[in-house]
Amino acid sequence: MATPDLNPALTDWTGPDGLPHFEAVADTDFAPSFDAALAEHDADIAGIAHNPDAPTFENTIVALEIAGDSLSRVSALFWNRAGAHTNETIQALEREIAPKMSRHYSKIGMDVALFARIDTLWNARDTLGLSLEQSRVLERHWKGFVKSGAQLAKPEQERLAAINERLAGLGAAFGQNLLADEKSWSLLLKEEADLAGLPGFLRDAMAAAARERNAEGTYAVTLSRSIVEPFLTFSENRDLREKAFRAWSSRGENGGETDNGAVIRETLALRAEKARLLGYDNYAALKLDNTMAKTPDAVNGLLTAVWEKAVAQARREEADLAALIAREGRNHPVMPWDWRHYAEKLRSERFDFSESELKPYLQLDRIIEACFDVAHRLFGITATEKTGVRGYHPDVRVFDIRNADGTLVALFLGDYFARSSKRSGAWMSAFQSQHRLPLPNGAKGELPIVYNVCNFAKPADGKPALLSLDDARTLFHEFGHGLHGMLSNVTYPSVSGTGVSRDFVELPSQLYEHWLTVPEILKRYAVHEATGEPMPQALFDKVMAARTFNAGFNTVEFTSSALVDMAYHTAESVEDPAAFEAAVLERLGMPQSITMRHRSPHFQHIFAGDGYSAGYYSYMWSEVLDADAFSAFEETGNPFDPAMAKRLRDNIYSVGGSIDPEDAYTAFRGKLPSPDAMLRKKGLGVTEPLTGSDA
Known part of the structure; x- marks a missing residue:
C-alpha cells in the first residue's frame, strides 16, 4: 500500500x-x-x-x-x-x-x-x-x-455473483434515496400559533435545525426522529401534526428519482432467486439457517403469539384515547398523527407527569456518565475522555476504556448529534475488532476501536442536550452493543464481539437498557439541568409506574414491521410492495390508528443492505433472552451482583461467536428462557413456553 x-x-x-x-x-x-x-x-x-x-x-x-x-x-x-x-x-x-x-x-x-x-x-x-x-x-x-x-456449477455461480452485485447496488441506492428525502424536507414555522404546545427543549432543537438550514428566526420540523416524534407528541396543531407525520411516513415513497418502490421489488425478486439457487425454499429459510430461531415457522410462532396480545391491548388503549378526544369536544377518530399526542396527555393525566417534565432531568452528558458507571459496576472497566484527540467529526468524542488494573481494553468513540450528512437511526460499529492473531505488520492481535452513532437533537450553544426516556434507552442500547465489541476476548477475528447470530446480537444491547432505570442509577444521574437537583422520588415513582403505559401501541408498531419483513421474505413473488404491505397488515387486523415502526419504503434494516433482512424479528427474540437475563440479577436482590456480573461477562459479552449462542446463554443462566418475563415486562401477560429449537 x-x-x-x-x-x-x-x-x-x-x-x-x-x-x-x-x-x-x-x-x-x-x-x-x-x-x-x-x-x-x-x-x-x-x-x-x-x-x-x-x-x-x-x-x-x-x-x-x-x-x-x-x-x-x-x-x-x-x-x-x-x-x-x-x-x-x-x-x-x-x-x-x-x-x-x-x-x-x-x-x-467461488x-x-x-x-x-x-x-x-x-x-x-x-x-x-x-x-x-x-x-x-x-x-x-x-x-x-x-x-x-x-x-454450485459454474453457470449458477456466475448468476449468483451477478445477483449479489446487483443487490449491493440496490442496498446503497435505497439508503441514499431515503437520506435524500430526509434531507430535503423540513417544515419551517414562525408564527407563535404554529408552536402551540411545544416545550422549550423542542423549540431550541427546532431553532438549531432551522439555523443549519440557513433559516434563522424560524423553527424547523425535520424528519429526524429526535425532532419529529416530540413534535407529534406536543404540537396542539392537528393539521401540522398530520403534515409532519405524512412526510415522515412517506419517506422513500414520493415518486421520482428517490422513490424506493422499484428498488424493493427488484431486491425481493433477486433475494428469492438467490435462495432458490442455494437450495432453500425462500430467502427467510436461507437467512435463518444459522440462527437460534432456525425456521420461519419458529419466528412467526413467537411474533403471532405476541401480536394477538398486543393488538388486544392497543384496542383498549385506542378506546381510552378516543374518550379523551371526545372530552375535548372533538369528533375525529384516533389517527397515527394523533396517537402520540393524546397518549402523552393521557399519561400526564394518569400518572401526573409529562415527557416535558422528565426531560430536563435527562441530560446527555449525565446519561453518558451513567452508561460508563454501570459498565464500571458490572465489569470493573473505566472510561476516560481523551481530550484533544480528533474523531471523524468535530462532534465525536473519544474515550479510553481500561480494566481495573489500568490496562487498555478498547477505544470508544461517541457520535451523538443529528446532522444532515448522517443517515437516520442509531448504530454501533467498529474500526477494528479484538483478536489475538499475529499480523503481517508484526502486531500480535488488535485493540477494539468501537463507535456509537446516534441522532439526538443538538442543543443551542451553551445549553445541555436533553434526552427523552426513549433517547436515553437508545444510548444505553448502543453502548451495550459497544461493550459486546469492547469486552470481546477471543483469538479469531471472525467470531469477535458482535460476530454472532443475528437473533443473539441484540441480547447484550437490550439487556444493558435495563440498568438505565435501576433506581440508584437513575436517581444519581437524572439531575435537573438548571438546579442540579436529583429527580424527585415522586417523579421517579411515576416514571416506574408508567413503564408499561402505551405497551400495546409500541408492540404493534414493532411486531407489524417484523411480520411484514417475514412475509416479504417467505413470499414466492412481490409485484407491488405497497399493495403487499397493505394486504399483510389488513390480514393481521392492523389498527388504522397505528403504522409500522418502519414502513417498507424506509425500512433500512431490511433493504439498505442485508443486515436484518428476514431478521427484524431478532429484536424480540433477543428481548425474550434479555428479560430473562435481567431477572437473574433481580433474583439475587442486587442489580450489580458480582458473581452474576462475572458470569455475564464470561459467557455473553466476552465470547463473541466462539461458542453456540444457546450454550452461551445456558452457561450464564442455567437454562433457556420462555417469553414470560418479556411479556410481563411489556405488561402483556404470558404465553405458552417455547421449546426445542424455538426456545
Whole structure:
C-alpha cells in the first residue's frame, strides 16, 4: 500500500493508541486506496488457495482470518464516512464501491481451489484436534463459502455473483434515496400559533435545525426522529401534526428519482432467486439457517403469539384515547398523527407527569456518565475522555476504556448529534475488532476501536442536550452493543464481539437498557439541568409506574414491521410492495390508528443492505433472552451482583461467536428462557413456553 499516489493514513493508523488520523483522509483518497487494497487482498487469497502444502487450519483458516488487512481498514473508514458524514463525492463512490466489493467477495467465495482446501479441513474436522473456538471458526468459513455458491456449477455461480452485485447496488441506492428525502424536507414555522404546545427543549432543537438550514428566526420540523416524534407528541396543531407525520411516513415513497418502490421489488425478486439457487425454499429459510430461531415457522410462532396480545391491548388503549378526544369536544377518530399526542396527555393525566417534565432531568452528558458507571459496576472497566484527540467529526468524542488494573481494553468513540450528512437511526460499529492473531505488520492481535452513532437533537450553544426516556434507552442500547465489541476476548477475528447470530446480537444491547432505570442509577444521574437537583422520588415513582403505559401501541408498531419483513421474505413473488404491505397488515387486523415502526419504503434494516433482512424479528427474540437475563440479577436482590456480573461477562459479552449462542446463554443462566418475563415486562401477560429449537 505504500505507493506515492496513495494516502498511507487510510491503512497506517498511527494516532493515539492506534486510532486513525481521520483528518488526514480526503474523500478523493478512497477510490485509489480501494483499488490497491482489493489487489492486495486478491494476492493474499491466491497465496492461500495455491499454497503447495497440504491444507492445515493454520495455513488456510488462520491465513484467511488475517488476509486483507488493508482492505478492512480502508473499508472501515469509508463505510463510517458513508453513514455518519456523507456528501455527494462519497455517495457517488458508494454506488461504485458496493457492487465492486460484492464482485470481489463473490470471486473469493467461488474460488474452487480455495474451497477445496476448506472442504478438506471440514471433512476431516473431527481428526484435527481443534478447540471449540477453532471448530466454530472452521464451520463459519465452510458454511459461508457454501452460501456463497462454492458448491454450485459454474453457470449458477456466475448468476449468483451477478445477483449479489446487483443487490449491493440496490442496498446503497435505497439508503441514499431515503437520506435524500430526509434531507430535503423540513417544515419551517414562525408564527407563535404554529408552536402551540411545544416545550422549550423542542423549540431550541427546532431553532438549531432551522439555523443549519440557513433559516434563522424560524423553527424547523425535520424528519429526524429526535425532532419529529416530540413534535407529534406536543404540537396542539392537528393539521401540522398530520403534515409532519405524512412526510415522515412517506419517506422513500414520493415518486421520482428517490422513490424506493422499484428498488424493493427488484431486491425481493433477486433475494428469492438467490435462495432458490442455494437450495432453500425462500430467502427467510436461507437467512435463518444459522440462527437460534432456525425456521420461519419458529419466528412467526413467537411474533403471532405476541401480536394477538398486543393488538388486544392497543384496542383498549385506542378506546381510552378516543374518550379523551371526545372530552375535548372533538369528533375525529384516533389517527397515527394523533396517537402520540393524546397518549402523552393521557399519561400526564394518569400518572401526573409529562415527557416535558422528565426531560430536563435527562441530560446527555449525565446519561453518558451513567452508561460508563454501570459498565464500571458490572465489569470493573473505566472510561476516560481523551481530550484533544480528533474523531471523524468535530462532534465525536473519544474515550479510553481500561480494566481495573489500568490496562487498555478498547477505544470508544461517541457520535451523538443529528446532522444532515448522517443517515437516520442509531448504530454501533467498529474500526477494528479484538483478536489475538499475529499480523503481517508484526502486531500480535488488535485493540477494539468501537463507535456509537446516534441522532439526538443538538442543543443551542451553551445549553445541555436533553434526552427523552426513549433517547436515553437508545444510548444505553448502543453502548451495550459497544461493550459486546469492547469486552470481546477471543483469538479469531471472525467470531469477535458482535460476530454472532443475528437473533443473539441484540441480547447484550437490550439487556444493558435495563440498568438505565435501576433506581440508584437513575436517581444519581437524572439531575435537573438548571438546579442540579436529583429527580424527585415522586417523579421517579411515576416514571416506574408508567413503564408499561402505551405497551400495546409500541408492540404493534414493532411486531407489524417484523411480520411484514417475514412475509416479504417467505413470499414466492412481490409485484407491488405497497399493495403487499397493505394486504399483510389488513390480514393481521392492523389498527388504522397505528403504522409500522418502519414502513417498507424506509425500512433500512431490511433493504439498505442485508443486515436484518428476514431478521427484524431478532429484536424480540433477543428481548425474550434479555428479560430473562435481567431477572437473574433481580433474583439475587442486587442489580450489580458480582458473581452474576462475572458470569455475564464470561459467557455473553466476552465470547463473541466462539461458542453456540444457546450454550452461551445456558452457561450464564442455567437454562433457556420462555417469553414470560418479556411479556410481563411489556405488561402483556404470558404465553405458552417455547421449546426445542424455538426456545
